[in-house]
Amino acid sequence: MTRPKSFIHLEFTEESSARLRGHQSVRTTFKLSERSINALSVLAGQLGIKQKSLFDHLVEDVQALKTIAREFETFPGDGQRVAKTYVISRKTLENLEKVSTKYNTPRDALVEFSIERILPLIEQEKEKYARRMKIARQLGELAVESRQLLQEAIEELGEDDHLVQELVSVARSTMAARQRVDAYLHKAKGIEDF
Incomplete structure (x- = not known):
């Protein structure tokens, strides 16, 4: 096997070997x-x-x-x-x-x-978690409202209307964001009981 011309020869010193072992x-x-x-x-x-x-x-x-x-x-x-x-x-x-x-x-x-x-950091994170939960609840309400608005738009304008298609996109994005937020908060749930 031939080495590329830009190949750099690497040597290990005692110091670099010790650092890698560390x-x-x-x-x-x-x-x-x-x-x-x-x-x-x-x-x-x-x-x-x-x-x-x-x-x-x-x-x-x-x-x-x-x-x-x-x-x-x-x-x-x-x-x-x-x-x-x-x-x-x-x-x-x-x-x-x-x-x-x-x-x-x-x-x-x-x-x-x-x-x-790290205990003070946990207290800060616990407070932040409570604020995140509040915002997540609001996001859940927004997801429900976006689905209701989409349903109303379908009834008023029909499924093929351009505005309805935009609302479909909004409703999907809101639901996807809610699912990602819920998954994140579920992973961090342990902080509630600390």
Whole structure:
């Protein structure tokens, strides 16, 4: 096989290899409160991202982990916690292990308090969800009204009238939009109970 003339030779340095290894996914288990487990799940759903991405974002911030570790005093017993396995990046796990060891702070506590930082975001999203639900109800009413208007136009003008054809398009678009909005809100429904 001949290479194209524009082919660029790629070399891996120790640094680039280490960076790529840091992006590898690993499975690890933490003992967390139900509230933290639910918070991570709900916010990832609301934002439309994977839990891994959100988890990595929260825990890869070494400065935040150090701050949590310095302020750490006690961590309630395991009786209130649930073992939960997450897929996270190797780099995130390494950062977590380093801070945990250096500050003699339980890994689970670092994760739990990192997740606690997102609770204000969940409250904001919960309020936004309520506003979305109100608008979705109005969209539902609009869909019903557009179908009623279309029916009236058919009765008055007949199915072949140009205006009726435009109203068919409006009614279809409104119904399709309502279905997409309902599907989105159904996925985000978990935030109501948080």
